[in-house]
Amino acid sequence: MGIYSSRFATIAATTFLCISMVFGIFITDYKGRRFSLLIGFAVSGFICVLLTVAMELQSVISDMGYFSVILIIIFLFAHGIGPGPLPSVLVVELFLQSSRSSAIVIAQFLHWLLSFVVGLIFLYIEIHIGPYSLIFFCPFGFAIFVYIFKFIPETRNRTFVEIRGKVNTRNPRRVHFKMPSPK
Template identity: 40%
Template sequence: MYLGELAPKNLRGALGVVPQLFITVGILAAQILGLRSLLANEEGWPILLGVTGIPAAVQLLLLPFFPESPRYLLIQKKDEAAAKNALRELRGWDDVDAETQEIWEEDRAEKAAGFISVLKLLRMRSLRWQVISIVVLMGGQQLSGVNAIYYYADQIYLSAGVRAQDVQYVTAGTGAVNMLMTICAVFVVELLGRRVLLLLGFSICFTACCVLTAALALQDTISWMPYVSIACIISYVIGHALGPSPIPALLITEIFLQSSRPAAYMVGGSVHWLSNFTVGLIFPFIQVGLGAYSFIIFAMICVLTTIYTFLVVPETKSKTFIEINEIFTKMNEVSEVHPEKEELKDFPPSTTGQ
């Protein structure tokens, strides 16, 4: 959220993907440091545990020197001078009047809505499709089976003939693929747009889950099927890293305005972790019950999320927050941002697609 509010329009997507990039860097670092030959042993595990505190300490020391969000200063604090100073510091040039005016327009569009709680957010008709979209995308991100893929990966590697002591290196290689494709997403998100990456990513995940199901079902009868399974895991990781992993959180920043953005992140985060917990809790039982066909469930979730994205989620690339809000205003069939103001009129029915 912080990076999304700081970023200029033309870099908002790339900077919005950067947090996910550093998550993948952290995962890869943990996989490498967690090798048995390094720190995953009796002598090294306290060091491995302590290393996790280093990034937190660096962040704690540096955050006080970071500028406050110009949108927060102008919309919440009504301090135009401080907002302009923050913009000058961030942009590196003095003429920030145009961007300041854009923030003022966002403030006027919200009509001083004030604090919006989670319950209020869920009741607001003017934010209906935004909330539904975030719930679908954040839920789809986790329920599409990314954690199940990693859970199942070691078993697939072993079935393909990888020695038990070498599985950890193959797993680290998968983490490297995840990081490299997230780097790719940073550079293409402003070129291809958010919708394309979501559609492409979920489509790749759907295909990978379907082929993986067939490969697992046939691996005892066709000798080379375990290698197909490995290819499916790598393909799934590529697809998820391109769109489903980084884009939903970026969209929370883009499709909500300043007053509703914190509550939207609370909703999105809750859906994310609840979905994550659900998959971790029930997948072992699904695996016992369905065996090789476990991933059909995830394939269906991928295709349903793809259909929703195609029909509902608009492209936000190169648009201001106000322009994005106007798109959703028409989708929600209201004429203002806040229906509780009792000054709204219905628009004629409109489609929710592009």
């Protein structure tokens, strides 16, 4: 891709990211937060695999660079409708008022810490494993998808009491047992 094409790709990606955030608002209101998160993480993980294949084939197929740009735009779109904005909203909806501020601080700290770590290590990962660098992130996306699918309830049009009830029924209870005392 030339300089003109890369500038166009940057403008297109930024435009689609803004559109995805607006579109994400409507999807979240219509289908719910859980649905948006599931779609976002599933598509992001799948796109990482496709993007790895596309980057590997760029040396063989000259037009694969354009396909990679399309995949990046789809990745940004999927991230913009779910994994980008919604975790902060879920933290507010899932935690009690007494622990909500601590939960928000911990969640945002982890978000920015992990973003910082990824920013630091991604170039080293790419230098060492090349086009396969995105495969490193796929298990995380798919694991989060499974976690959300199994444990996070839908919060749309539900009261806080209903949400807490769903969270409590999905989480296993602690089992207390006594060890036999030695004789």
